[in-house]
Amino acid sequence: MSSPLVSFPPDSSDSELELSTVRHQPEGLDQLQAQTKFTKKELQSLYRGFKNECPTGLVDEDTFKLIYSQFFPQGDATTYAHFLFNAFDADGNGAIRFEDFVVGLSILLRGTVHEKLKWAFNLYDINKDGYITKEEMLAIMKSIYDMMGRHTYPILREDAPLEHVERFFQKMDRNQDGVVTIDEFLETCQKDENIMSSMQLFENVI
Incomplete structure (x- = not known):
């Protein structure tokens, strides 16, 4: 059983609220320090x-x-x-x-490239079935374009996210079976400088 975070000063605003709200108590600091x-x-x-x-x-x-x-x-x-x-x-x-x-x-x-890429794979694998489909990659890419705003990329056409995905997918889907596995994702990203720089860009978005 991990010890609660007792070293934090109590919040003055927490007095009455503390009793009425169900709170989640984090794991002990030492445990989190070991994990991160x-x-x-x-x-x-x-x-x-x-x-x-x-x-x-x-x-x-x-x-x-x-x-x-x-x-x-x-x-x-x-x-x-x-x-x-x-x-x-x-x-x-x-x-x-x-x-x-x-x-x-x-x-x-602070993760290694490998750890960051595994995390990115998990993000792109929307339904968490262990594969990235073209549809999943397109959904993420469109959401990034939406978030950055149309005026950020005024020269982009509507089909820009799709073209982006087509290029990525062609490189990543090494055995051409229509899905990208974690191994294909890791291998392609680490070998391809363009994809890696896109991943760095994507990391700034987070």
Whole structure:
């Protein structure tokens, strides 16, 4: 049984609310430190920020979309935020716990190329069946274009996301069976500089 995060100063606003709200208590700091590449101090700081935005200790999809859309006021981030939420929601229970958030963040900010690509594969694999289809890749790509806003890429035509996907898919689907496996994804991304630079771009979007 992991110890609760007792080292944080209690919130003054939490007195009455504490009793009436069901709260999710995160895992112990030591355990999270072992699971991530953050220091204890960084975890404490992240936790305060998380608790400030989400006093219950859990983020539902609507809250996540609301928070995320503030970063992209020039476009519609709703669909991308939906896909991103599902990638962070490791156990698929419709809520992101602090642990889910911080483990995902650790991979995206400090993970190895291999770890980042595995996380990206999980994002693109919308139905979590272990394969990426052209439709799944197109859905993600369209959501990224929507989020960045039309005026960010004024020269782009409507079919730009589809062309992007066609090029990616042609390179990734090595055995031409219509789906991309994790091995095909990892191998192609690590060998192809253009795809890797696109992945870096995509990482900035997160």
